[in-house]
Amino acid sequence: xxxxxxxxxxxxxxxxxxxxxxxxxxxxxxxxxxxxxxxxxxxxxxxxxxxxxxxxxxxxxxxxxxxxxxxxxxxxxxxxxxxxxxxxxxxxxxxxxxxxxxxxxxxxxxxxxxxxxxxxxxxxxxx
Numbered sequence: 001x002x003x004x005x006x007x008x009x010x011x012x013x014x015x016x017x018x019x020x021x022x023x024x025x026x027x028x029x030x031x032x033x034x035x036x037x038x039x040x041x042x043x044x045x046x047x048x049x050x051x052x053x054x055x056x057x058x059x060x061x062x063x064x065x066x067x068x069x070x071x072x073x074x075x076x077x078x079x080x081x082x083x084x085x086x087x088x089x090x091x092x093x094x095x096x097x098x099x100x101x102x103x104x105x106x107x108x109x110x111x112x113x114x115x116x117x118x119x120x121x122x123x124x125x126x127x
Contacts, residue, residue, distance in 0.1 A: 038112070054100070
């Protein structure tokens with residue numbers, strides 16, 4: 001999946017969702033970004049924190065699939081309440097990832113920030 005495609009999934013959340021994994025998932029988009037940024041060793045900790053904020057939480061995904069399968073048995077008011085709770089969870093995750101992104105971005109040099117900005121543009125707008 002292209003990095004730019006991931007941006008559109010949740011506004012500025014361009015890689016993955018929250019993490020309960022011990023190891024970061026391997027993402028070609030993250031690998032490309034990491035390579036393009038040419039991070040210094042002093043930036044490794046910031047990169048790791050940023051990357052961890054975007055790891056997939058398999059339990060969260062399983063819970064979402066399970067809850068979605070229960071929708072047909074829900075009433076209209078129950079479904080709308082369910083949708084609201086999902087939206088709130090999505091917003092909380094986006095805010096958490098945004099915080100990680102801003103902290104990582106602040107650790108980049110101006111040239112690296114430019115690379116980050118270009119690499120994370122939505123499809124058709126970057127390089």
